[in-house]
Amino acid sequence: MKLIEDANKEALSRILEAEPMLLDVVPAHEAIKGLKERMILHAGPPIKWDKMCGPMRGAVAGAIVFEGWAKDLATAEKMAAGGEIEFHPNHHFNAVGPMTGMTTVSMPVFVVENKRFKNRAYCAMNEGLGKVMRFGGNDESVLNRLRWLRDVFGPEMAKALKHTGPLELKSIVARGLAMGDELHQRNVACSSVFLREIVAAVANVSTDKKVTADVLDFIARNDQFFLNIAMPMAKTMTDPAKGIRGSTVVTAMCRNGTEFGIRVSGTGDQWFTAPVEMPEGLYFPGYSEKDANPDMGDSAIVETVGLGGFAMAASPAVAGFVGAGSPSSAANFTRAMGEITVGQNSEWTIAAMDFAGVPTGIDVRLVVETGMAPTINTGIAHREPGVGQVGAGVVKAPMACFTQAVRAIAKDLGVS
Amino acid sequence: MKLIEDANKEALSRILEAEPMLLDVVPAHEAIKGLKERMILHAGPPIKWDKMCGPMRGAVAGAIVFEGWAKDLATAEKMAAGGEIEFHPNHHFNAVGPMTGMTTVSMPVFVVENKRFKNRAYCAMNEGLGKVMRFGGNDESVLNRLRWLRDVFGPEMAKALKHTGPLELKSIVARGLAMGDELHQRNVACSSVFLREIVAAVANVSTDKKVTADVLDFIARNDQFFLNIAMPMAKTMTDPAKGIRGSTVVTAMCRNGTEFGIRVSGTGDQWFTAPVEMPEGLYFPGYSEKDANPDMGDSAIVETVGLGGFAMAASPAVAGFVGAGSPSSAANFTRAMGEITVGQNSEWTIAAMDFAGVPTGIDVRLVVETGMAPTINTGIAHREPGVGQVGAGVVKAPMACFTQAVRAIAKDLGVS
Structure with a gap:
């Protein structure tokens, strides 16, 4: 059917014409219109608390404590079950998140813009491997890492990205594909290429060499760091279609x-x-x-x-x-x-x-x-x-x- | 012939048992016994000035000016042609060098030790692409880069390597092979992995954030950086055989x-x-x-x-x-x-x-x-x-x- 063929040709060309650029890292509430206190964005299509799987419930409870809406995980679960938290898919707010995909007001998010179509997408920082919120982790080690990402890592990345200017993401992905990444379960090459792109800027904007070392080390030790950049990149590419x-x-x-x-x-x-x-x-x-x-x-x-x-x-x-x-x-x-x-x-x-x-x-x-x-x-x-x-x-x-x-x-x- | 088979089995097992570690960066004269003023180590088997090819002559002239043995390239060539410079293969001094392979007293060299057999090998820093001494380049831009490597980059790398401790090289190569390097014409993955291993240490030992940024940027922008580590690594592996x-x-x-x-x-x-x-x-x-x-x-x-x-x-x-x-x-x-x-x-x-x-x-x-x-x-x-x-x-x-x-x-x- 010609209408469908033409429509698909248009959809494909919009996807291929995308020019995704990494612009900034900002707190989620600054980037995401409508995101507010006691609201949690999650991965996937819409879902209510009573249908959520175990790790998503765990992540939700952790996110509530992280944001200070409850003092502990038990209280947090009660709040979530009691209808005190608003749940929405990331996709309804121009966002994406891996696994449980928690996005809440104070989490720092990558800001990716498709320069060709001017649309944007957002994604929180990748936490690394081990016990992490995206896999349902919610203990103090998980929340402390999120606090460091919010208070230290996010602001340093923001300064560094102002120093580099917008980073062209398609070419980083192209280099990563030539280095064995498929950009979902393997992002070690793109994470490394990203480190190469940002490393001098992180050093240049530093006011404290311990912070510089910690920030660079966090990227260097996280093989999946780039996944949370590739995801909003991909969303900015498909949304115009x-x-x-x-x-x-x-x-x-x-x-x-x-x-x-x-x-x-x-x-x-x-x-x-x-x-x-x-x-x-x-x-x-x-x-x-x-x-x-x-x-x-x-x-x-x-x-x-x-x-x-x-x-x-x-x-x-x-x-x-x-x-x-x-x-x-x-x-x-x-x-x-x-x-x-x-x-x-x-x-x-x-x-x-x-x-x-x-x-x-x-x-x-x-x-x-x-x-x-x-x-x-x-x-x-x-x-x-x-x-x-x-x-x-x-x-x-x-x-x-x-x-x-x-x-x-x-x-x-x-x-x- | 059983004697040959057994001898080859022994040679192979010595190569495979190697445990090459990157230990340090030091001026060549400190590492290489017998290396002295007006002596140049070159790539390949022994050769005299009159048989040297164009780029090697160019590199020799540049190295003479770099070391301050002559005030300009013309004088340097005359010295070399007049027998005032002693030439030896790198291999006769436990060293290696890519292309022209110049090694002279004040150049910083990587120190690699095969922990299993206690032998060492040395190699000068990779200069990057473009006009460089290893390809016969010898103008002021080439010599100034070598001066920066000697005065700034080498000492910073030495401090960083003391901070990390010895770096195990076989595992870096293993990771690089999984990321599309063959370690001769493609070292982009190993160079990136090396950056990841050293980045926090470089930041930690810094006394000047501009220097930190320059040092990290130099590694980050040089896809062949790791070649000059892979080469002495390989030499430490074969020498015991x-x-x-x-x-x-x-x-x-x-x-x-x-x-x-x-x-x-x-x-x-x-x-x-x-x-x-x-x-x-x-x-x-x-x-x-x-x-x-x-x-x-x-x-x-x-x-x-x-x-x-x-x-x-x-x-x-x-x-x-x-x-x-x-x-x-x-x-x-x-x-x-x-x-x-x-x-x-x-x-x-x-x-x-x-x-x-x-x-x-x-x-x-x-x-x-x-x-x-x-x-x-x-x-x-x-x-x-x-x-x-x-x-x-x-x-x-x-x-x-x-x-x-x-x-x-x-x-x-x-x-x-």
Whole structure:
């Protein structure tokens, strides 16, 4: 159908024309209009407290104590259960967050702007590995790290970014792909390249060498640091493609640990949801599938722009880490995702595939026709609050989201 | 022949058991016993001024002015031609240097120690790209950079390395291989990982934030920074394998721009030399094969331990950069080098080959039998002094070095 083809061509070209720049780090309430006290933004499509999974409840309780709305976790849980906290998806506020995806007023957020279309997206700082709020952690060590990010790290990054000026993100991603990142479960190269870009500025704006050392060390010791930049980058790329009538291109995929949600260009802000699936992957020593929480996080926004599972070929090492088969067959995932996408990104290429571009622009029709759901590389959280990450794996987006979307667009175009 | 097999097994195990650590940066005269005024160490096997190629003469003249032995380049050339300068190979003084490989008294050098065998090797700092002494550059910009490296960068690195303590180099290389480095023409990942390891220490030991920023920026902007650490690392790994009677394993490969030289375990410090070949590769805009100097530098020491051309499979991007064919066929180089080596290094693996170890321990017998000479990834210098790098390519070690070595060992064992 020509209307759909043209609409998808337009959607793809808007995604590819994006010029995402990292501008700043500011407290969330300064950047995010409408974000206020006793409001928590979470990953995935809308969800109420009573449907939230264990790690998200744990993160919520931690965020409430972090913001000083309750004195301890028990009180915090009561507040959340008692309706004293307003919950909204990050995506409704131009934000994204990995795993539980907590965003609250005082957390520092990266500000990414798509220079081409002038839209912005926001994401809190990546906390590193181990016990962290994004995996449901909420003890004092977790909250103290968040306090340091708010009081020390965020302000220093803001000064450093004023010193460097806006950082062009597409070229950092291009370099990272040539260095084995797929930008979802492996961000070590982009995190390193980001450190190279910012290091002199951090030193230059310093007023205290201990602070400089701590800030640089925090970036240097966090292999996933760049994920929380790649995510708002991806959101700024897909948001301009929203609302093109007839377009069957996916503009967002996200999960709240209970439900998976997708948005499709032709249907604007509507969510198509289905129960999340369980990742298949590898577990850290001492953990197994029994401990795993189902799929969670806004991070699947990176697959929406051709990264993560779609760029597996760039990252044979990650194929092993997520238990997706032999590293030498990593390209098979990328080739398969080529079957459900409308084009390639010639600025993000994969050397091992002779510089083919990453498959970009998921077409819900192709997903339904081929029966091949998008592959997402993901971390796996413990299903209980407060524990943290227990593994990493690969998960499929549920087919029901895509069939609903196809029906909705068919109905809109009067072809059902 | 069992004596040879056993000797080669011993040589390989000494190479693999190495524990190279980066200890320090000190002025060359402090580290290198016997290095004195009016003495220049150069890349490759022994060579006199009258046989030196253009870029090496350019570098020699620059080094003489840098050390203050002459007031200008013209006087410096006259001194060199008049026998006032003593020339020796780096390898005769436990040192290595890329391309022209200049090492003189006041240059800061990395100190690498093989903790297992207690031997050390040294290498001057990498100057970055553009007009640099290692490619024959010798103007004021080149000399001023060397002065800054001597007066500012070297001392700061020394302080930082005392703060971190010895850095374990094998694991940095392992991480770099998973991030697309082959450690000869591509060191961007290892340079980034090195920055991550040293960054907090540099900030912590600082007495001046401008110096901290300059030092960190210099590392951050130099994709080849780590080459000059990888080279002495490789030398500390192969030197303990020298002098095992009957062993046909190569312990050094190097070139002075005129001759290629190899050392083989069973024949100790003896050089087997032949005229260098011309690299086949890609030229920077405005340059062609007509401008190229033949093969040069001690850097082929990295191929001697299974990196560079031997690890091409880790680095599909570099296969394109050096003009070695399609990136997707990079693994063919690594497989071919597997035919002329006695083993693999299980600590240095290639994800794209399902974590096969890099082929290690070049056997001169296998080179001669198969007719396959070692593949070396190399930079290409302009053949005139003072110009600099004009391209990058792949070059073969000359077969004559290997046939001489086979004959010498056969003679020694009485089997010729």
